[in-house]
Every structure is written in C-alpha cells, then in structure tokens.
Amino acid sequence: MKINQKLEGKKVRLIDTDEEVFEAKVTDYIYPEDNEPEGIASIIIWDKLKRRSVEFLETDIKSIEILP
DSSP: OOOOGGGTTOEEEEEETTOOEEEEEEEEEEOGGGSTTTTOOEEEEEETTTTEEEEEEGGGEEEEEEOO
C-alpha cells in the first residue's frame, strides 16, 4: 500500500497485514530515505486504546482510508 505525507494529521482507518484494524490520527510520516535500515516509508499513529504511538511500514499496511 503506497502512503505519502498527505496523511499527516488525518484520522484514518488502517488495516495491517495481520488484519488488525486501527482508527487513529497519523502523527508523523517518515520518508524512505530517513527510515534506516529499512529504506521504506512509514507512518506513526497514536493508538488511544493502548496510549502509545505505533509505527507502520508501508509494507505492513493492507489498506488505509481517511476518515471524516
């Protein structure tokens, strides 16, 4: 799933490759060249339920949609 910086600040519904569903705000986008050693874009979301940030590599995201 391709992601980009436009997701920053948006509330999203994300389904990961393990079929887990997250509804959260994207707090950060990490460019591939800044994500060492993977070299893959990623986003960080704030998981309210677990009260922690979670990072998802582009390759770990099955689908993502922006919520209103």
